Amino acid sequence: MVKPGILFGFSLLLLLGCSTATQPVLYQRLGADEGISAIVDGLLFEIEHDARIVHHFADTDISRFRAMLTEQLCELSGGPCRYSGSTMQESHTGFNITLADYDALVEGLIKVMQRQQISIADQNALLALLAPMYKDISYR
Numbered sequence: 562m563v564k565p566g567i568l569f570g571f572s573l574l575l576l577l578g579c580s581t582a583t584q585p586v587l588y589q590r591l592g593a594d595e596g597i598s599a600i601v602d603g604l605l606f607e608i609e610h611d612a613r614i615v616h617h618f619a620d621t622d623i624s625r626f627r628a629m630l631t632e633q634l635c636e637l638s639g640g641p642c643r644y645s646g647s648t649m650q651e652s653h654t655g656f657n658i659t660l661a662d663y664d665a666l667v668e669g670l671i672k673v674m675q676r677q678q679i680s681i682a683d684q685n686a687l688l689a690l691l692a693p694m695y696k697d698i699s700y701r
């Protein structure tokens with residue numbers, strides 16, 4: 562004879578398990594390919610209009626940057642892509658990117674996600690995935 566309390570606890574566990582399993586991955590919550598492309602395009606616009614950081618991109622092949630960042634965000638957020646670009650260290654060494662530059666770019670990214678009405682929780686989930694990269698990108 563199974564005690565009702567144990568049965569209840571077990572059902573609760575099952576329910577909790579299911580609710581986690583049915584939560585779409587971040588990639589989906591960001592709007593999949595279309596949403597991520599829009600984030601990257603929005604970020605390019607922000608960079609272009611941000612006098613604090615635009616100079617870093619003066620000699621950059623923007624179409625490659627766009628393609629690589631799209632792949633990277635797709636893979637990081639659990640989407641069906643594989644990032645084929647350089648490591649963050651390789652691609653940012655020599656640009657003397659400061660923490661203030663890093664913050665400026667992230668500020669632009671947040672603006673874009675706000676405009677796309679991405680929930681605060683999902684914005685934070687993406688930012689949390691990017692945060693550990695700062696040590697390979699900024700030199701101080």
Ligand code: HEM
Pocket residue numbers: 614617618620621622625626629630633645646647648652653656658662663664666691694698
């Ligand atoms: C969340 C932080 C960042 C991420 C995820 C990121 C990601 C990337 C990616 C994927 C590339 C392309 C790599 C390749 O071509 O193989 C790239 C290149 C580049 N990034 Fe970043 N980046 C970040 C922050 C920054 C910041 C803060 C700056 C400067 C303000 C910056 C400046 C550049 C430049 C100038 C290039 C092009 C390098 C070149 O022309 O070869 N990045 N980044």
